[in-house]
Amino acid sequence: MEELITVQGVSFRYHEDQPHVLRDVSLSVYKGEWLAIVGHNGSGKSTLAKLLNGLQLPEQGDVLVEGYNSRDEESIWEIRRRVGIVFQNPDNQFVGTSVRDDVAFGLENSGMARELMLERISESVLKVRMEDYLDQEPHRLSGGQKQRVAIAGIIALRPSIVILDEATSMLDPAGRKEVLQTMRKLKEEEGMTVISITHDLEEAAQADRLVVMNAGEVIDEGLPVEVFKKGDMLEQIGLDLPFPLQVQRALSEKGYDFSRLTLSQEELVNELWTLQLKV
Amino acid sequence: MDITIKGLEHSYSKGTPFERKALSNINLSIPSGTFQTIIGHTGSGKSTLIQHLNGLLKPTQGSIQIGDFKIQAGVKEKRLKALRKHVGIVFQYPEHQLFEETIEKDILFGPLNFGVPEEEAKKRAARLIQQVGLDESYLSRSPFDLSGGQMRRVAIAGVLAMKPSILILDEPTAGLDPRGRREIMDLFYRLHEEEGLTTILVTHSMEDAARFSDDILIMEKGGIALQGGPETIFSNPEALKKLSLDVPETVQFIHRLEERFTKNLPHSVFTLEAAVDAALSILQKGEENS
Amino acid sequence: MQNIIIGQYVPGQSFIHKLDPRAKLITAFLFVIIVFLANNWITYALLGAFTLLAIFVSRLPLRYIYNGLKPILLVIILTFLLHVFLTKEGPLLFDWGFLEIYEGGVKQGVFISLRLLFLIMITSLLTLTTTPIDITVGIETLLGPMKKVGLPVHEFALMMSIALRFIPTLLEETEKIMKAQSARGAQFSSGPIKERLKSIVPLLVPLFVSAFKRAEDLAMAMEARGYRGGEGRTSIRLLKWSGKDTTLFVILLLLCISLLLLRS
Structure with a gap:
């Protein structure tokens, strides 16, 4: 698999007299995967996002995006063009006075010709299904719609990676679904690489790979099923296991052995069925 | 204090071209001491409804009776401030209302406005800061040096310090991580039980609704779509699906078990423990049969 | 709160609405100068005709124009009274002992008030028919050359x-x-x-x-999202100078010539 981002031994703090927010973090992001970075509030996961597109620079170690090192001043803009971030607050990242203006913002920054911009805009609003709202003002949009506009603004630049930095945490369930569905579709149809930073393990359960952060360090990494085996560890750092796993854990404490971990209720009920047949 | 709402209607920008009806013909009664949950999509009128309960919004039609306070369309209630003393609201993202230099002063803001003597108010602040999970040394610190989650706790203490008998919670855990969410909801439930509060919770979380409520109100398009106890509401997943609302995981689980094992299981299963017990009962029955 | 109207813009499809914001900005600016060319009844009448015609063409309800005038109305009335009482020119019209009103004063008062009235009307017409963002883009484009001197x-x-x-x-x-x-x-x-x-x-x-x-x-x-200042940046907003805008300028030019010929 092609490695798009390499983080090597990165440490970071905001001020010299403050403790480190990230400590010796190393990880890789591969092309076309959905990587979830989980941790509770204050675990350093959002800071990591800022390092991944050069909004912050490592104190130690290196961040490489498709070969560009964020330490080189020249590379920064190449990195930002390749890595887009959807931030948490839908309002505070909407720059334009209308949907069209906002989607155009990144394109304008890159100095693109107007004709091409118009093409890119209609193409990307279509992908996030906001094509009917081009002239709408931001205060008339729902949170989920604003986040979809933010996604459109990013994919219009044709990046290789989109980071969702707790992008759904301020949305209602409907908005959350909207945004995640939009991103899944982009991943499947366009082969977009997605890094989703979240404290929602339900959402993370859908990822291809999981990185667990706590107190500025990467404490675990692997397939969701593998990571979820360490339920105690996840609960200790303040994360909630998905419901089917919680049930399974409680049952295994009562002496029932499952052949495998299940991430969905359907699978769980099937497992219970086989278990019942066995006894 | 009992709450009785009769024929409540609210229109925003009444009498202008932008007039928009947000609530229509709401009839509702919430007996004192109830844990009432209100569920509905964004824009269903939940927030508009709860803001009527302490006079932040005035009805355009109908009336609201809270204890011996009466808010009526077209009639000016002169005792709004007295009413607000009894009805506390924790708004969404309450940390946005913090403004004082110290946490103590911020917690005192409400009580002092309502004429609580300073000594008494300070005692309350000292007790509340611990109740919300911070220690007393925080009182002299600035609220703006805290983390988001801690700011939320301080803001909540500021509302509780008014000692309301009706506590309204508008999505009080939005944006918190799972542990923070659980701690805050447990705090509210404990207060509800210990102080005999009437609690009105607006939430998107079906899990919380199922766990804590005596009564659930589901709103849609400015009206009441469904109402009843958790058992009644969640025993009908089809009705919820029609409103594009989710069913709590525990309830889904029970329904799936019933379907797969063709067995009848108790329906008031709203906690993990109860769900596990249900699964156990099935597995153990299997053992008995064999 | 859902229906806040920023600025005073009233949506419409009139000739004036469709003008290029730059044309409207320049016109408003030139009008401020041209107004001072008027110095007799006929030139003021001409300016008045231009202003009223513009309002008529914009198809805006008069209520909006009046709302724009309201805050300044008192100033206009005071200005009028000040001139009426303080200018002592021409034949005496009234004499109430301590108060003397001369024809010159009345004339001066009417002229100055009209001047103010026209200015306010034309500038409100600009803000009523142009979205704030269009005004901004218009100003940005017009002042574009000033970037070179560091503005x-x-x-x-x-x-x-x-x-x-x-x-x-x-x-x-x-x-x-x-x-x-x-x-x-x-x-x-x-x-x-x-x-x-x-x-x-x-x-x-x-x-x-x-x-x-x-x-x-x-x-x-x-x-x-890659913002690094204005250099090398392109813009999605495109201002189009059309025949309408040129027409406006021809009218403005004619107005200017007539004023120059007719003023005394």
């Missing part, structure tokens, strides 16, 4: 458009904070003045805190 034209325009973007957000926020503090016993709309003044602090502090937070977030989001 921060792009920054100014961006600042304006971000301000316009965030006005509704901040208004909504203000309302929320007011409600939250009212629920904690603050009094904004009733009670003694002293109480009300005191409640400004609990409103303003959270508002500022949140505005700064928003500014910080926005700056980061902008940087993340």
